[in-house]
Amino acid sequence: DTGVSQNPRHKITKRGQNVTFRCDPISEHNRLYWYRQTLGQGPEFLTYFQNEAQLEKSRLLSDRFSAERPKGSFSTLEIQRTEQGDSAMYLCASSFRQGTSYEQYFGPGTRLTVT
């Protein structure tokens, strides 16, 4: 098992451009999560999927953000018309149910810098 992978690891873009990030979860995990983390803060929930269904999306997430998990395997997070405030680390995690708990395993993150 290779763990959760994310690509790219770093992305620098100009304000107004669109960016897309990819997450490949651990293969047997049916849940996939996206978080955003800024310096000095913990990860902030953005959205999550169970298989291919997007079950919840944070109210903090503007319409410029969209996520997909078309076949219940990898997922993509797209940010349209990027703003400087979008600069952050974008983290993906996957999980499966163990008894009554879900343990989330994180990828290394994608660091986005909007100039």
Add this chain to the structure above:
Amino acid sequence: TQLLEQSPQFLSIQEGENLTVYCNSSSVFSSLQWYRQEPGEGPVLLVTVVTGGEVKKLKRLTFQFGDARKDSSLHITAAQPGDTGLYLCAGTNAGKSTFGDGTTLTVKP
């Protein structure tokens, strides 16, 4: 809104010292996780606690879940420089986690 407060925010100690960090909430969680995160990397899961009052040990790390499942503590014995990092707690309900802002630990040799 479920909020988790972690304290202290920063902690700097000498190698060999003991320390405890705390994670508190007014919300009840079905489980709570502790993670360690290094700069530029994703959080790494250390432990999950599920039962109120539960204590789990991982080498020099001892994790405790409060009786009411609202708070937790992490105790490190004889800290080493390799323990340096950001320690995050996350409360989980129905598979969705809320994270605290972490305790940044620095262990000086």
